Amino acid sequence: MFSSACFFMILFAVFVKLCYNKREEIKMQKQEYRLESQESFHLQHIFECGQCFRWNCQADGSYIGVVKNAVIHVKKDGEKIIFKGKCQGDFQSIVRDYFDLDHNYDHMKEELAKVDDFMRKSTEFGQGIRILHQDFWECIISFIISANNNIPRIKKTIERISKEYGNKIEFEGKAFYTFPTPEQLGKATVEDLRKLGLGFRDKRVYETTRKILQKEFDLESVQNLESTDLMREELLKLDGVGEKVADCILLFALQKFDVFPIDVWVRRVMNELYIHQEQEEKVSRKVLHQLAQEKFQNLSGIAQQYLFYWKRETS
DNA sequence: ATGCAGGCGCGCA
């Protein structure tokens, strides 16, 4: 009698546990979108210029990544670009928005090339770069994780978070996982995050998620603030978001092309080209921001991407 | 093996 009661209790506990772990199943459709040609669109330039963490190169040089609730496989065939994917909603508009296809990069490169010879060279070198229009929430968490970290490890960590807390999508015979929503990530404790390899960033991610869930930081209203400075000010209130991370979020999620994120590489290249000082670390952020503003003006963020990619790939 | 990687937050002047 007692043991059978025990048995049912255990069964019930297992059932509850299963329900708790069960994740939302989403109705997905396979889709395709083709472009006959597109200015400034080189896969390696786009995905390896350090702006994103969820794209992986395939054996044939194509890339697969997860964007919001979609899996996208993008491949170039000469001038043609073929996007295949699985998503809910309009695939074409997801692709056009994410790959920022309605901005003219040729025009921006022309403007930057006029600045000086360095910019002419770096825009030629990274000729196929585009600034991806990334999800605000995902971008916040991803760049908090990027602090004092390297790209392979950042990618691994984000992958683990998605696998643990996101939704599964089957595509081309493989499993992919969406980046968790704030609600989904909110299930993780600091200890859970530590186990996923976030290191000392665990508390920062936990605290930022909490602030967002409790609307101490409202994702919608911050995006609708009237100036970039006000948005930055709000971002800086988040745990783990300093100037560099805030600027990356503004550039990569909110398309603030005039924002100039300064990391060690950009510091290095700016010093090498424009400052010529032995102790590069000593040049203050303020001076570098002023310099960028003077030279690149409203295209500072774009310029940063070309410089970064150029420096990374040639040194 | 020790240092370092796409910083941040803290304590201290």
Next chain:
DNA sequence: TGCGCGCCTGCA
């Protein structure tokens, strides 16, 4: 306001 330092972890 502006510095210096410690920090998880994995990889060279």
